[in-house]
Amino acid sequence: xxxxxxxxxxxxxxEYEDKRFSGGGRLIDxxxxxxxxxxxxxxxxxxxxxxxxxxxxxxxxCAQRGADITGMDISAAMLREGRAKARDVGVDDHLAFxxxxxxxxxxxxxYFDAVFAMRFFxxxxxxxxxxxxxxxxxxxDVFFDTFNRYSTRSxxxxxxxxxxxxxxxxxxxxxxxGAGLTLRSDAHDFVLPYGFYRKLPGWLxxxxxDADVAVGDTPxxxxxxxxxxxxxxx
Amino acid sequence: xxxxxxxIICCPLxxxxxxxxxxxxxxxxxxxxxxTCTDCGETxxxxxxxxxxxxxxxxxxxxx
Numbered sequence: 409x410x411x412x413x414x415x416x417x418x419x420x421x422x423e424y425e426d427k428r429f430s431g432g433g434r435l436i437d438x439x440x441x442x443x444x445x446x447x448x449x450x451x452x453x454x455x456x457x458x459x460x461x462x463x464x465x466x467x468x469x470c471a472q473r474g475a476d477i478t479g480m481d482i483s484a485a486m487l488r489e490g491r492a493k494a495r496d497v498g499v500d501d502h503l504a505f506x507x508x509x510x511x512x513x514x515x516x517x518x519y520f521d522a523v524f525a526m527r528f529f530x531x532x533x534x535x536x537x538x539x540x541x542x543x544x545x546x547x548x549d550v551f552f553d554t555f556n557r558y559s560t561r562s563x564x565x566x567x568x569x570x571x572x573x574x575x576x577x578x579x580x581x582x583x584x585x586g587a588g589l590t591l592r593s594d595a596h597d598f599v600l601p602y603g604f605y606r607k608l609p610g611w612l613x614x615x616x617x618d619a620d621v622a623v624g625d626t627p628x629x630x631x632x633x634x635x636x637x638x639x640x641x642x
Numbered sequence: 643x644x645x646x647x648x649x650i651i652c653c654p655l656x657x658x659x660x661x662x663x664x665x666x667x668x669x670x671x672x673x674x675x676x677x678t679c680t681d682c683g684e685t686x687x688x689x690x691x692x693x694x695x696x697x698x699x700x701x702x703x704x705x706x
Contacts, residue, residue, distance in 0.1 A: 478650065480695075482696065482700075484689065484690070484692060484694070487692055488690070488692075491691075491692070504643060504644065504647050504650075505692055506643070506647075506651070506692060506693045506694070506695055507692060507693070507695060507696050508654060508695040508696060509695075509696050509697055509700050512654040512655065512697050513654065514651045514652055514653065514654040514657075514695040515650060515651065515652060515657075516652055516657060517657075
């Protein structure tokens with residue numbers, strides 16, 4: 409698994425959010441949170457699992473919206489950050505964090521109403537196995553994102569030390585079929601890759617993002633997008 | 643971890659129920675203890691209040 413050791417380090421965990429989601433990165437954070445909330449719908453009283461929850465960016469948000477949520481990650485350092493955040497905002501009574509392996513989830517079949525994973529499949533060495541496990545423990549929704557093969561992400565990827573697994577649309581459709589999932593909706597965004605936004609100061613990020621969305625809204629937009637959001641159903 | 647998490651979690655290997663052994667508890671949080679599979683007998687530690695349900699083969703390479 410890519411990043412397995414990297415994300416275990418306390419320093420990496422402590423700086424993770426500041427590094428990725430400040431400046432232009434906050435636009436990414438906002439778009440991702442919107443994607444998760446749209447897919448999951450009303451959360452009050454829903455049983456939700458987040459796989460590879462990291463520092464709990466979405467876990468805490470969902471708990472604030474009333475979900476009974478479990479956040480699972482491989483890294484204790486990342487989970488400690490998440491737990492501190494949950495305590496700060498006072499949602500730790502309906503949120504639980506644990507360490508676990510996404511390929512062997514410690515939950516019974518069909519336990520959750522919704523299962524999701526963000527920024528996970530680009531690190532996945534065995535995506536079919538992971539998606540099948542997510543489908544097994546969900547009785548309704550499964551939601552995740554991917555980075556696209558035929559996009560600016562390919563170029564950006566070649567510059568990264570860790571690299572990412574990139575997916576074509578047909579690969580994702582095959583994965584969904586293999587896991588017994590039906591696609592409900594998909595959205596494609598970010599003609600410019602995340603790494604580009606992270607380099608931008610906040611004031612410059614907004615107009616560039618507007619231009620990005622405008623290109624994304626053209627008939628070619630979906631084909632140019634570097635990120636896709638997939639909302640499937642069991 | 644809270645005790646009611648026991649209603650959700652199971653052994654990652656064979657999905658059987660787990661038994662909770664509490665070593666220390668603060669307020670209503672289990673801070674340290676072990677979870678033992680009622681079927682295969684594999685044990686999973688609770689470390690610093692966070693249950694570690696990584697299967698044994700992954701535990702070694704991913705220290706807390």
